[in-house]
Amino acid sequence: MLYRLFHLDLTQKDDRNAWFLCVEILWASILGSATTFNAAFAIRLGATDTQIGLLTSIPGLLAVLVSIPAGRILQTRRNTKPWILGSLTLYRIGFLAVALLPWIKIGIPYGALIVAVLVIITIPANFFNVGFIPMLSEVIPVERRASVFSARSIINGATLTACGFIFGYWLSRISFPLNYQTLYIMGFIASMVSVYYLIKVQVPETLYPAVEKPRPASLRHRWQSTIEEYTSHPQFFRLITNTFMHSVGMWTAAPLYVLYYVNVRGASDGWIGLQGAIASLTAIIGFAIWRWLMARIGEPMTLKRTIICLGLFPILVGLSPSLTPILFAITLNGLISPGVSLSHLSTLIKVTPEDNRPGYTAIYMTLMNIGIFIFPMIGVTLGGRFGIGPTLIGCGLLSILGASSFWWRPVQTPEPKPYVSPNPAVKPSQSKPVQSPD
Secondary structure (H helix, E strand, O other), X not given: OHHHHOOOOOOOHHHHHHHHHHHHHHHHXXXXXXHOOHHHHXXXXXXXXXXXXXXXXXXXXXXXXXXXXXXXXXXXXXXOHXXXXXXXXXXXXXXXXXXXXXXXXXXXXXXXXXXXHHHHOHHHHHHHHHHHHHHHHHHOOHHHHHXXXXXXXXXXXXXXXXXXXXXXXXXXXXXXXXXXXXXXXXHHHHHHHHHHHHHXXXXXXXXXXXXXXXXXXXXXHHHXXXXXXXXXXXHHHHHHHHHHHHHHHHHHHOOHHHHHHHHHXXXXXXXXXXXXXXXXXXXXXXXXXXXXXXXXXXXXXXXXHHHOOOOHHHHHHHHOOOHHHHHHHHHHXXXXXXXXXXXXXHHXXXXXXXXXXXXXXXXXXXXXXXXXXXXXXXXXXXXXXXXXXXXXXXXXXXXXXXHOHHHHOOOOOOOOOOOOOOOOXXXXXXXXXXXXXX
């Protein structure tokens, strides 16, 4: 797969787009690695457990408020690229503010101030997320998506692995808070190179058909209209409800990991960097394995077999009496989660209605972010009452139970449309699409 990727014909638009998307993720991943230390930075500046919970949950509420309007805005724009990249740039500029905050004195505890800024900058990030998935579907032909997504993920994982070691070492050697400030500034600079390559991606102009419906006169009619919109695309509806049931346990556990690592097990910045590097390194291996397996067993079966295993991670972390066993749990999770990422994203793109991808992507993200808003604070509350370890175990069991929905409510994807190469001399892949076993 990598051989094919790096021997592209850059005179062809599709090949250039694939190349630019793979180069940009390299630079974006540097900032991404820096953001893995966000919660640790806030904790070391005095953020409370509740504030760390808010750092996880409030972005979900903001996404709920942003996603639907963002989808409507993008749906009415023939050229969505400036909106998508503009929102991404605003988000990344926010990390300059994060770097400068320890030098600002305004009477607010630094931990709370860092959490507030990190929450606010997710507003443009959520706008970007609504537009980026439809943009990928427009610039990457269907038969190349698995290869490009895998390549991006492998590059991302390799960069996170290297940066995790380097950043962890840097943070442990340089005085606080200068170590974190320098980290965020370097990440911001690298992310601007990423934006440059995204600018070079050629996105076709798209004008989604306007659908005029009579405006519902009451809340009951609005609710009925929403239900009709969902049920008119049953596989899309099935995917998002299955995903929601699986994710409840994972969302509840999300803010507890760093609290468990730092406050319960006494993890250092160096250890946090190490676990991030291990997660990224094993993900590289996982993407290579699942890219190969998915072509043979199909996306639906890959999704069903991997997503139900993700609940093992919080269980193993909650059972770990020290930091060392957690590294083994992170390794196992890093090998499994790429199978979910590849199969779930590809399935989502296939079941999302083509005539309004931004709008339906916004619906998907709104529902997911309702969960992201609600359940992390429940997790913090349960962790304070029953202990973080037992709560993580319960979250894992809940996730496994929810993920079983992919077995008794399987998602069926439509047959891919034949690929028409822009270059008649270039033939599409001869591999036949794998039929769903369901």
